[in-house]
Amino acid sequence: MNGARNFPICARFVMAMTVAFAPFSVVAAEKEKTAELPPPTGADFARLQREVAEQRQLIIEMMRVEQQRYDMLLRLLQSGGQLPPTASLPPPVTPPAGTTGTPPPAGTGGGSAVASTSKGSGGERVGTVSGKVDVRNGSVKDAYVYVDMAKGSSGRGHTLEIKQKDKQFWPQTAVVQKGTNIIFPNMDSVFHNVFSTSGRNSFDLGSYRQGDTPRSVVLTTPGVVEVFCNIHAKMNAAILVVPGPLFAKVGADGSYKIDNVPVGARRIVAWSPSAKPAQQKIDVGSGGGQANFTLDVEAAKAHTNKLGQPYGSYKE
Amino acid sequence: MSRIGLTLLLPTLFSTVAFAQALPPAAAPAEAPAGTEAADMSAAAEADTDAVLPVDTQTQINDLRERMLDLEQRLDQTRQVATARRPIVSVSGYVDAGFFATQGTGAGIIQDSGAAGARAYPEYMNRYGWVFLGDILSTAVNSRGEAADLGEFAGIDRFDSVNSNGAPGFIINEVNLTLNAALSSSALATASVNFVPRSGHDFNIGDFVEVDIAQLEWMATRDGRTSIFVGKFDSVIGIEYRERKASQRFGITPTLMARYTTGTPIGLKVRSKFLDGDRIVVAAALTNGSSTTEQFHFYDEVDSNAGKTASGRLSVKPAPALDLEIGLSGEYGSQDRALDSLDPMWFWGVDLLGHVGPVDIKAQYLRGRSEGERADRVYDPNHRPYGLDLKNGGYLEVDWMITPVVGVYGRGELRDALVWLGNPDTLTGTGNDRLYITKSWRAVGGVRAVINEHIVLKAEYLHNGEYGRIPEIANDVFTSSLLLIY
Numbered sequence: 001m002n003g004a005r006n007f008p009i010c011a012r013f014v015m016a017m018t019v020a021f022a023p024f025s026v027v028a029a030e031k032e033k034t035a036e037l038p039p040p041t042g043a044d045f046a047r048l049q050r051e052v053a054e055q056r057q058l059i060i061e062m063m064r065v066e067q068q069r070y071d072m073l074l075r076l077l078q079s080g081g082q083l084p085p086t087a088s089l090p091p092p093v094t095p096p097a098g099t100t101g102t103p104p105p106a107g108t109g110g111g112s113a114v115a116s117t118s119k120g121s122g123g124e125r126v127g128t129v130s131g132k133v134d135v136r137n138g139s140v141k142d143a144y145v146y147v148d149m150a151k152g153s154s155g156r157g158h159t160l161e162i163k164q165k166d167k168q169f170w171p172q173t174a175v176v177q178k179g180t181n182i183i184f185p186n187m188d189s190v191f192h193n194v195f196s197t198s199g200r201n202s203f204d205l206g207s208y209r210q211g212d213t214p215r216s217v218v219l220t221t222p223g224v225v226e227v228f229c230n231i232h233a234k235m236n237a238a239i240l241v242v243p244g245p246l247f248a249k250v251g252a253d254g255s256y257k258i259d260n261v262p263v264g265a266r267r268i269v270a271w272s273p274s275a276k277p278a279q280q281k282i283d284v285g286s287g288g289g290q291a292n293f294t295l296d297v298e299a300a301k302a303h304t305n306k307l308g309q310p311y312g313s314y315k316e
Numbered sequence: 317m318s319r320i321g322l323t324l325l326l327p328t329l330f331s332t333v334a335f336a337q338a339l340p341p342a343a344a345p346a347e348a349p350a351g352t353e354a355a356d357m358s359a360a361a362e363a364d365t366d367a368v369l370p371v372d373t374q375t376q377i378n379d380l381r382e383r384m385l386d387l388e389q390r391l392d393q394t395r396q397v398a399t400a401r402r403p404i405v406s407v408s409g410y411v412d413a414g415f416f417a418t419q420g421t422g423a424g425i426i427q428d429s430g431a432a433g434a435r436a437y438p439e440y441m442n443r444y445g446w447v448f449l450g451d452i453l454s455t456a457v458n459s460r461g462e463a464a465d466l467g468e469f470a471g472i473d474r475f476d477s478v479n480s481n482g483a484p485g486f487i488i489n490e491v492n493l494t495l496n497a498a499l500s501s502s503a504l505a506t507a508s509v510n511f512v513p514r515s516g517h518d519f520n521i522g523d524f525v526e527v528d529i530a531q532l533e534w535m536a537t538r539d540g541r542t543s544i545f546v547g548k549f550d551s552v553i554g555i556e557y558r559e560r561k562a563s564q565r566f567g568i569t570p571t572l573m574a575r576y577t578t579g580t581p582i583g584l585k586v587r588s589k590f591l592d593g594d595r596i597v598v599a600a601a602l603t604n605g606s607s608t609t610e611q612f613h614f615y616d617e618v619d620s621n622a623g624k625t626a627s628g629r630l631s632v633k634p635a636p637a638l639d640l641e642i643g644l645s646g647e648y649g650s651q652d653r654a655l656d657s658l659d660p661m662w663f664w665g666v667d668l669l670g671h672v673g674p675v676d677i678k679a680q681y682l683r684g685r686s687e688g689e690r691a692d693r694v695y696d697p698n699h700r701p702y703g704l705d706l707k708n709g710g711y712l713e714v715d716w717m718i719t720p721v722v723g724v725y726g727r728g729e730l731r732d733a734l735v736w737l738g739n740p741d742t743l744t745g746t747g748n749d750r751l752y753i754t755k756s757w758r759a760v761g762g763v764r765a766v767i768n769e770h771i772v773l774k775a776e777y778l779h780n781g782e783y784g785r786i787p788e789i790a791n792d793v794f795t796s797s798l799l800l801i802y
Contacts, residue, residue, distance in 0.1 A: 055384045189719070211720050310498060
């Protein structure tokens, strides 16, 4: 164990709490200011959302780290001062494959640790969920299956780049863990204004063009985030924010496989941006579980601009 | 592990265990529906379930959690307030200011007069009271297409809005105000009004207001790919209507074809997009008059005859890999300004629009005809229809944004047309009859600088050339534009 790991735990905890409380003081100061300010803008929302997201992630991370640290200390005590070979401080979280801009290949979990053992890295019993996804009333470009309510590390600290090029988003579909930072570089010489009105993941990045510093947003709430450009109506992307690392892209043959799913009753969801989501609850045993889905393709729906107005039709 | 480290850790550990024994186990979180904030909290609580924490830490975490919930609730409430306060009407527009300089008098035409031997077109001598050579709108100084000067000709009274007499000068080209109101999620009302400050005379201030667009667009289908327009709207002929406004145009001046295609007639319009990527677009309109502009000889804001004008355009994107659109458009209806619907006026043309990276390519070819006055009919002096024979007209434009800030463009144009008032077979050289003979070509070059999304600077040079028997006219134009977009 290195010197940093010997740093007193209480001191680390104080540091963690200091970091955790810091945004609150900022929020309190902002609260006083907003009493005299005009109605909130998109930027205010984004800032407030970032603060909430940071708070949430700090608490979750802090609790997770502390829990693992206590576990380690207990094991240390039980082993009479000798750490077992596998024991270590919580490893850094590895980004899921989907956060690289390329969705994870079919048959692999979106998480970092994919193993076909009956126990997860935390020692809990896990299984593999697999199945097939059929599509009705059309075809879909991309489909994903994920385990809802999955406990695991957030995507905090991870980034995904969605480019704006040739008046389109690239990629147009992505799956990320909550807490992932999405960066939207503009590769076009024209201005774009990326925004979303998807509930708690809503944001408005304002207008910028090629050469300007790319703007970004942290998506903190599980769910589908529809992303548009306020200037070009045809630009659209769909991002699925999943609660944990347990997801997989559906292969060309419709099959999928998610490893390391903790045993127990789990809700499995199949999703595609152009279809109605399908879900089912299954019991995952150590032998795994099976969930097959049929996705109904939905007709495309017109969307409005960031003010809730239909786009003027001739401006593109 | 070193002995010192173990010595430091053990007391902490024992105190932790002691605190843990004093604490009741944390309650298991209730499962929350997917995609809700409760899912986050539940996940946090799940992570917390097995943790054994000192009591003060637990209290602090609970306090933090409570404050976070308060913060989230405040965020939700603020969002609701903001959504409720969202204005139903959004306001946009621009101020277009410029400086221009012209050759000669700023007029694009000269009179073909004098003895037969001195005339370019002696065959029209004694057939029209006035014969003009050139293109009256060729000396455009702004996106409105206003000519620097319409010329001073005895007996001809025109509304010469710029009337520069060849002097260089500053000009406020247009102040535009556009209002968009969402009447529902599928209905949008738009009004675009231009305020145009011009020199007055005879104690008249000269400024005028022009309602440019007043339309309701209803997206009739759920996918938004079929729109129905009612009111005063953009035409469906060609492609230049899409960028007829100064804030949309890459350069400054309209083409020599714009007068036929960028008017905003009143009526009903339908447009539908088909196939993936809108590879086929069909538009059709039924309007009072043609798609000509109001400042040209042919336009009926409110129709003076019962015959309406039907127009349409079909566009195809031949290959998904190519960002290329090819269109065919045309219109047919009663000739504008006539009191009867006996004689037709028509246009047809093809167009092309392509994008290759930062380069846009635009091209259009157009032909058209209006009969004008017939020899066997008597016309109301206030409703005399002009005749038109647009033999050939077209342009090719290339726009290139070299960097996100700086762009250059070039355009080549041609217009071969006759426009006349009166019929020489019945009225020989007397009265108000006139003929415009145009055989013009134009080369346009310019540069634009997009300072930011609100400020655009443009500068443009137009070389107007004549061919055939028309002598060269000194009618080149330099013009510039500062656009302040809001």
